[in-house]
Amino acid sequence: MSGDTGTRAAREPSGSAGFGNEHSSEAVPGALPQGRNSPQRAPLGLYAEQLSGTAFTEPRAHNRRSWLYRIRPSAAHPPFRRAGDGARFTDPVRAGAVHDPNRLRWDPLPAPAAGTDFLDGLWTLGGNGDSARRAGMAIHLYAADTPMTSRVFGDADGELLIVPQHGALLLRTEFGPLRAAPGHVALIPRGVRFRVELPDGAARGYVCENHGRPFTLPELGPVGANGLAAPRDFLAPAAAYEDVSGPVEVVVKYCGELWTATYDHSPLDVVAWHGNHVPYVYDLRRFNVLGTISYDHPDPSIFTVLTSPSGTPGQANVDFVVFAPRWLVAEDTFRPPYFHRNVMSEYMGLVEGAYDAKAGGFLPGGGSLHNMMSAHGPDRETHERAAAAELAPVKLDDGLAFMFETRWPVAVTPQAREAGHLQRGYDDVWRGLERHFGP
Template sequence: MDNLQYMSGFGNEFVSEDPRCLGAVPKNQNSPQTCPYGLYAEQLSGSAFTCPRTSNKRSWLYRILPSAKHEPFKPYHHSFLTHDWDSVPPNPNQMRWAPFHIPSVQEIGKVDFVEGLHTLCGAGDPKVRTGLAVHVYTCNSGMGDKAFYSSDGNLLLVPQQGTLYITTEFGKMVVEPNEICVIQLGMRFSVNVDGMSRGYILEVFGASFELPDLGPIGANGLANPRDFLTPTACYEDRSCDYTIVSKYQGKLFCAKQDHSPFDVVGWHGNYTPYKYNLDRFMVINAVKFDHADPSIFTVLTAQSTRPGVAIADFVIFPPRWSVQEHTFRPPYYHRNCMSEFMGIIKGDYEAKKGSLPGGGTLHSMMTPHGPDAACFEAASREEMVPKVVAAGTQAFMFESSMSMAITNWGNETCRVVDDEYFQCWAPIQKHFDPQWDPSEQFEE
């Protein structure tokens, strides 16, 4: 279904034409006086016009009809999408959710991607262009003649169950579990599914996702630019009763139009949707001693105005070798000035039992967390031989410098909150021995 091209360099300029209309992209942005094939030129800007060249994001779309041709927007009722972070009293406790329920067609009828959106937690305000929201989607049918876009933020989609068949203004993408895609601010898209589907969405207000700097790692490692894919132009010229759904200031609005919004015959620019296969991530890890910070697993980051501080990082914990000597190998016990939402795409998380694919955990700012009791005891006594960690699994984390609040749906309505999560640390035993002989410590 999709026809993708390598981005070859994150943020580079691309030119794409539907092969049915070669030459659709003119040599200049909006000249000659009329575009080839009688198309309309339209610019989609993802940054201010005056941003430095290195951060200036825009694409020119050459389409059959301009996107301005639609009826006025009207409110679109949605019960579970919100940026009201004050409806539930703050809760600093460790939170865990069981797998989020996917309604079947027999249960409540057809639920598409938009209807299946639920906001779990977040912080900030899209009106002032700073902050983030964590959403969950659970759906059982395609969107049909309906398209969606966010005027609030950039969307990072993480499918957990079910393949997403995504049509965008730039072309088509097929995104499977263990892949991710980013659909940036203002880009219209429609999602089709082939059954019960579930996944996670990280929405970031006012910042773009980018690759983290590598520093001493050097030129290669983590997510390499060449492994990101962007669609090639693929237009449809179709008259129909189409609904455009806009997310604006945390609310949904809809407008009717008489044609498909996916009528872009050609485009060029550096502001595109893209996808990435998490199996392509080049893991960096400790090979002598100690446990490196989880920042070495960052795939994409959305930076704040403070150097080195992210509004949100997307981090994964893929299969990898563990080879450290004289080291407690699982993640260390931890209190963090960041908020950490974790989900599992497949398998289980090696440092804690009980977390399941399709669920999640939230460890809020400065709330302690770490390995459960069983993990600590086993890792403290295991033989220090090389072994594969997290084989057949894929866990991820949305980490943010903002203190995230839980929505009413996340706290009550979804009915999958694990009230016994704290019990995983209850069996931890005291091992303190004031008579311990320092000579028993391994020699450096």
């Protein structure tokens, strides 16, 4: 359902997605109404439809909504039927997830069975909160070798922050296509339907399902106007549409369960749109890293790309943090991440290269979970090397790591606790940290 078989796309990208700003795109000139959101007759025989990602009465700065001008309204569909609990992609609470205080680390997700698409390749590690109450988050991984065909997915439970680790993804959304390769992140807003194609073949990566308030840029405070992620670097898709007939499976995630219906047309039939509830892609290499130029190691919050605030100021529902290439210049300072216990819970993944706090075992495609107040930090080899290093400016440019950080503990699913790729000797990396105290 692409190319000459029905897809039509705008010629130019729509540019920066921004945050809270209005953006628009049309695949056919004249498809966007002028001056009215829902005129008596929308242009070109289209239907006008609003997609709201927040409540109507939320403050203007927080409100997310988009107007879609489509070939058929979303309301024109048959009933959905419950697809049953997913065996791999599931709701952590329904799956019997356990709050585990241990430090946990996994190797990369094993290669999928032949014929596995993105949706079937999703694998739930854990999560917290309650999707029905729009609070908390879930952590998933994916491994796929087959594009989604005649199949579309939408998540009513939250927005999906996708972090490719191996192989690019072509995300065909209601708003148009987005390409996300390793080193990028893509965000699919709550309720937006999409299909995933694999232009490079097999693909693997991570997904943060955010049930809470939508991701936005963090406040900069004393940093001022510049630094961290710039709004202009978040790119929205150019409008495209599929005017095709034939059976299409539409799968939705609703209150932790999967439901399915078979449409007689593609729901990716939006010809034009405007608003701020839109998908986007961001190149992590554009992140403007800030850090110390005197002494001491800054807290990892200085590397926040996106944040989903909670009702408690400063305690995020979930933060997305990136450890991008950067210079280390601090004097008389232990430069790798320090030993710490934290009220927040941290899931860390690795896109490429190595992570400066671990000498080995933390692999691209793998991940570690350090739940609230679990003690962690550099392994023995890293600590000994960093404590004895002759300090000079050093460029860290051989790795790209990230973190999903959340205010609540992450309950771990049975499949993650029993997985064959769980590293059962992870605690051993801290063995051998000898006593050196001498009064």
